[in-house]
Amino acid sequence: MAIPLLVGIVFVTFMLVRVGGLDPVGRLAGPTATAEEFEMIRAELGLDEPLWKQFAIYGGNVVRGDLGESWLSNRPVLTDLKERAFISIELLFWGVGIGTLIGVPIGLRAAFRPNGRFDQISRVLSLLGFSIPTYWLGLVMLFVFFYLLQWAPPGIGRISLMVSPPDHITGSYLIDGLLTARWGAVQSAAAHLVLPVICLAIVSAAPIIKQTRAIALEVLSSDAARYARASGLPPKTVRRLVLRNSATPVVTFVGTEITGLVGTMSLIEYVFAWGGLGQYGLNAIVRGDFTAVQGYVLTLALFSVIVFLIVDIIVNLIEPRSELT
Amino acid sequence: MAETVGDEFKRDRAAARPFSLKNRFIGIARVSPTLASGVIIILAFGFMAVFAHWLMPHDPVSAYPERVLKPPSAEHWFGTDGNGMDVFSRVIYGAKFGFGIAIPAVILAVAIGVPVGLVAGYRGGLLDEVLMRFFDGLRVFPSIILALAVVAATGQSLLNVVLVLGFLDSPVFARVVRSEVLSLRSSVFVESAKAAGNPTWRILFIHLLPNAIQGATAQAAVRAAWAVRISATLAFLGVGIQAPTPEWGAMIRQGAEFMVTGQWWVGIFPGIALIFLVFGLNLFGDGLQDLMDPRRRAVN
Numbered sequence: 001m002a003i004p005l006l007v008g009i010v011f012v013t014f015m016l017v018r019v020g021g022l023d024p025v026g027r028l029a030g031p032t033a034t035a036e037e038f039e040m041i042r043a044e045l046g047l048d049e050p051l052w053k054q055f056a057i058y059g060g061n062v063v064r065g066d067l068g069e070s071w072l073s074n075r076p077v078l079t080d081l082k083e084r085a086f087i088s089i090e091l092l093f094w095g096v097g098i099g100t101l102i103g104v105p106i107g108l109r110a111a112f113r114p115n116g117r118f119d120q121i122s123r124v125l126s127l128l129g130f131s132i133p134t135y136w137l138g139l140v141m142l143f144v145f146f147y148l149l150q151w152a153p154p155g156i157g158r159i160s161l162m163v164s165p166p167d168h169i170t171g172s173y174l175i176d177g178l179l180t181a182r183w184g185a186v187q188s189a190a191a192h193l194v195l196p197v198i199c200l201a202i203v204s205a206a207p208i209i210k211q212t213r214a215i216a217l218e219v220l221s222s223d224a225a226r227y228a229r230a231s232g233l234p235p236k237t238v239r240r241l242v243l244r245n246s247a248t249p250v251v252t253f254v255g256t257e258i259t260g261l262v263g264t265m266s267l268i269e270y271v272f273a274w275g276g277l278g279q280y281g282l283n284a285i286v287r288g289d290f291t292a293v294q295g296y297v298l299t300l301a302l303f304s305v306i307v308f309l310i311v312d313i314i315v316n317l318i319e320p321r322s323e324l325t
Numbered sequence: 326m327a328e329t330v331g332d333e334f335k336r337d338r339a340a341a342r343p344f345s346l347k348n349r350f351i352g353i354a355r356v357s358p359t360l361a362s363g364v365i366i367i368l369a370f371g372f373m374a375v376f377a378h379w380l381m382p383h384d385p386v387s388a389y390p391e392r393v394l395k396p397p398s399a400e401h402w403f404g405t406d407g408n409g410m411d412v413f414s415r416v417i418y419g420a421k422f423g424f425g426i427a428i429p430a431v432i433l434a435v436a437i438g439v440p441v442g443l444v445a446g447y448r449g450g451l452l453d454e455v456l457m458r459f460f461d462g463l464r465v466f467p468s469i470i471l472a473l474a475v476v477a478a479t480g481q482s483l484l485n486v487v488l489v490l491g492f493l494d495s496p497v498f499a500r501v502v503r504s505e506v507l508s509l510r511s512s513v514f515v516e517s518a519k520a521a522g523n524p525t526w527r528i529l530f531i532h533l534l535p536n537a538i539q540g541a542t543a544q545a546a547v548r549a550a551w552a553v554r555i556s557a558t559l560a561f562l563g564v565g566i567q568a569p570t571p572e573w574g575a576m577i578r579q580g581a582e583f584m585v586t587g588q589w590w591v592g593i594f595p596g597i598a599l600i601f602l603v604f605g606l607n608l609f610g611d612g613l614q615d616l617m618d619p620r621r622r623a624v625n
Contacts, residue, residue, distance in 0.1 A: 008462045016474055123359075127611060131603035133554060135561055136577055136596035139584045143593075147585055154585065256464070263467030267558065271581070281470065285477045286562055293474055297466065304465035 007059075009301040013294045014058050062298065068291035072284065077295035080280060085299070086171035087158065088276035092258070092265055094193060095200025100254055103205035107212025108246070112239065114217060122209055129206025134264050138199050138271035145195060152195050153188070155272040160188040196272045204261050211253045212246070219245045248319050255311030259304040360612025363546075366605025374420035383411035385418040385571040394588050404590035406579055408569055412590060415571035416598045422572040423602050426487055427552040431545050433491025438498025439541060443529045445499065446506030446537075453503075460496040468493060472555050476565050486565040490552050497548055498541050505537035543617055546610030550603045557599050573599040 042048050049057070061068070067077040106126075110119040138155070145152035159165050159173050166176040166185045173189035176182075219225055219242045228238045266278025273279065281296035283289075354361035373380060383401075389409040397404045403412035445453040463471075475489045509515060518532045560566040560574030568575045573595040580592020 004458075005462055005465070008459075009465060012462075012466070016478055123611075127607045128600070128604060130607050131550070131554075131600050133557060133561070133574075133577070133596060133599055135558070135581075136592070136599070139577070139581055139592055140596070143584045143587075143589050147587055259465060260467050260469075263469035266470065267561075270562070282473070282562060285470075285473050286564060288477065290478070293477075297470060297474060300467060300470060301465040304467075308465075 005305065006302075009298065009305075010059050010062055011055065013298045013301070014055055016294065016297065067295040067298070070284070070289055070292040070295075072287060072289045072292065077292050080292065081277065081295055081299050083171075084275065084277045084280050087274065088262075088265065088269065088278055090172045090174070091193070091196055091200065091269070091274065091276060092262065094197040095265065095268075096204050096254070096258060096261055098197060098201040099204030100208055102201060103208030104212050104250060106205070107209040108216050108243070110209070111213045111216035111220060119213070122213075126206045126209040129202055129209075132203070134199060134203050135267045135271050137202065138196070138268055141195050141199060142271070153191050155195065157273055157275060158189060158192050159185060160192070163188045192272075196268050196274065199268050200261070200265055203264050204257065207257055208250075208254060211257075212250055215249045215253070216242055216246045248315050251314055251318065252311055255307055255314075258307050259300075262300055262303065357612045357616055359608050360616065363605050363607070363609030363612055366601060367609055370420050370423065370602045370605065373417050374424050377418050377421055381411075381414035381417050383414045385415045386410060386569055394583065394591070396588075397590055403594045404588075406576070406591045407583065410569065410571075412576070412594055415576055416573070416594050418571040419573040419576065419595060419598060420602070422556070422566070422570075423553045423599075426483070426490070426556040427549040427606075429487050430490040430494065430552040430556075431549045433487065434494035434548060435498050435541065435545065437492065438495035438500075439502050439534070439538070440529075441495065442499035442502030443506055443533060443537065446503035447510060447525075447529060447533065449507075449510075456499070457503075460500065463493075463496060468551075469555055469558060473559060473562065473564055476559060481565050481567075483566060486556055486559060490555060494548050494552065497544055501540040501544055502537050505540055506533055509533060509536055539617055543610055543613035546606050546613060550606035550610065553599070553606065554603050 039048075047054070065078055067081070069075065070077050070080055073080055106122050110116075110122045113119060142152070142155045146154055153160060163185050165173055166180045166182045169176045169179055173185060174193065177186035177189055222245070224245065225238060225242055228241055262278070266282050268274070269276050269278035270282050277296065277299065281293070281300075284292035284296060350361065350364070353364075387410065389405065389411075391409070392401070392405050393409040394407055395401060395405045395409075401411050401413060403416060406412055406415070441456065445456050472489055472493055475493070476485055479485055479489065515528060515532060518528050523532070556565070557572070557574030557577070560570075560572045561578045563575075563578060566572045566575050568579050576595035577592045577599075580588075580590075580595070583589070583591045
């Protein structure tokens with residue numbers, strides 16, 4: 001099941017670079033190159049081989065962990081990606097975590113009194129959250145909290161330039177600082193985290209509110225909930241039942257949502273010059289570094305597959321019906 | 326809104342008024358304020374897009390070198406940008422891009438997705454299996470990154486942005502239509518159409534399509550909102566549409582550097598316009614979904 005998906009992912013990233021009028025040869029050869037030089041470079045890059053053979057070579061390289069070399073950084077793409085992965089995961093963890101903690105209770109409360117005032121307000125707010133461009137929100141936050149109020153540090157990087165980053169242990173300045181007891185670094189890293197995390201939390205909470213409400217409403221109108229109410233169980237017990245039965249679809253939804261949020265997050269990274277995977281990927285796309293783009297897209301897809309797997313495991317653990325098996 | 330007998334009656338009375346666009350709209354607004362406010366917002370932007378040339382006080386791309394980065398004033402309501410161009414005029418003109426990209430992109434997505442969904446749902450079997458697997462597989466890629474990478478790889482032009490958004494969005498419509506067709510496939514009217522000797526294309530497009538399209542119409546508004554958002558994001562990153570084109574995303578890109586130096590008007594206003602249009606489309610789509618989904622209505 002997962003194997004055809006993985007082959008498909010590698011195929012899509014492979015085709016991504018080949019579909020267009022994109023020409024790495026022209027870029028490498030420069031404007032004064034002769035026809036023979038063009039041919040030489042093509043042969044050197046393996047572009048004169050038939051397409052299926054190129055794909056086989058590319059696939060083989062990917063399996064061996066060779067993603068090629070980025071011409072922007074002149075380093076193996078895999079090294080670039082590995083260095084930045086944890087930086088992005090840290091941001092994603094805080095952002096989506098807080099977004100979920102905000103979104104799920106609001107969605108539940110809205111569902112318990114559908115079309116009440118709370119529901120109306122939360123619905124408009126969540127639709128608004130859907131509509132705000134992430135990068136614009138980030139810029140406005142920088143304007144308000146950095147320029148006007150001067151509460152937040154400038155949106156450049158993950159730690160102040162005045163503070164030397166703590167020794168590399170996990171890659172997260174926050175955790176590394178705590179581990180090495182560098183409180184100045186911890187403080188600076190935390191301050192830099194606040195705005196991007198709020199941005200991501202707002203953007204991720206919107207769909208979670210909407211979906212949690214829909215799921216809880218569905219459960220509320222299910223036979224089980226109706227029976228529980230008809231039997232005269234106290235509202236608190238009914239709510240617990242609804243919570244329990246909503247948990248599985250909500251977790252599944254948040255899991256699938258993470259894929260899209262990774263894209264959103266790269267925009268936040270771009271605005272705050274975060275230096276993570278997302279900013280690396282966007283830079284590669286904008287500047288046409290296609291080996292890096294391939295590696296980046298591949299990493300994102302693999303990440304999604306891993307998240308889906310984790311969701312499956314969690315669902316298996318919390319699903320009431322799976323206790324029987 | 327809790328529906329009571331009284332509400333029903335009021336609604337009937339509204340429907341009984343002589344037919345006019347205004348009365349019709351009031352009727353809709355009673356049932357779904359979301360839908361109505363969405364319509365108003367969309368119409369306002371539509372008006373802006375169509376009559377931009379009369380509404381703009383200045384030319385959106387002619388620069389006043391002596392008036393660079395001036396704050397909002399009576400002459401320039403939204404101030405001027407780094408090139409000395411009038412931000413207000415540019416925001417109005419930007420509505421043209423919002424609609425100009427979203428409408429063709431959604432039409433393309435419907436034109437691809439709906440037939441695919443019809444055939445896949447009706448035929449079933451291996452074709453259906455392969456298509457659905459492919460669409461599921463595409464889900465592991467964040468849509469914005471895929472759109473960015475494809476536009477960057479296939480060449481940066483407005484046309485390409487439209488084509489790529491249309492293609493990437495077509496699975497949504499295929500999926501909606503397919504699930505409708507699956508539940509309609511063995512219904513009596515399809516069986517009788519088959520028994521009467523209708524060719525397959527006739528069953529698909531004359532008999533099934535009108536019954537299966539409902540879910541797709543609500544999706545169309547939501548997906549238009551998506552298209553507006555993604556195309557602006559592409560422009561913000563400098564992919565597809567380049568400054569000084571008066572497109573909202575491109576304008577936010579121009580305003581980004583001034584945001585931390587205090588010239589907020591360059592980037593804030595196009596962002597607000599963008600939010601409003603996307604918000605209006607989302608309200609409209611959400612309202613439609615509410616009206617059409619009997620299950621969501623039943624709960625209320």
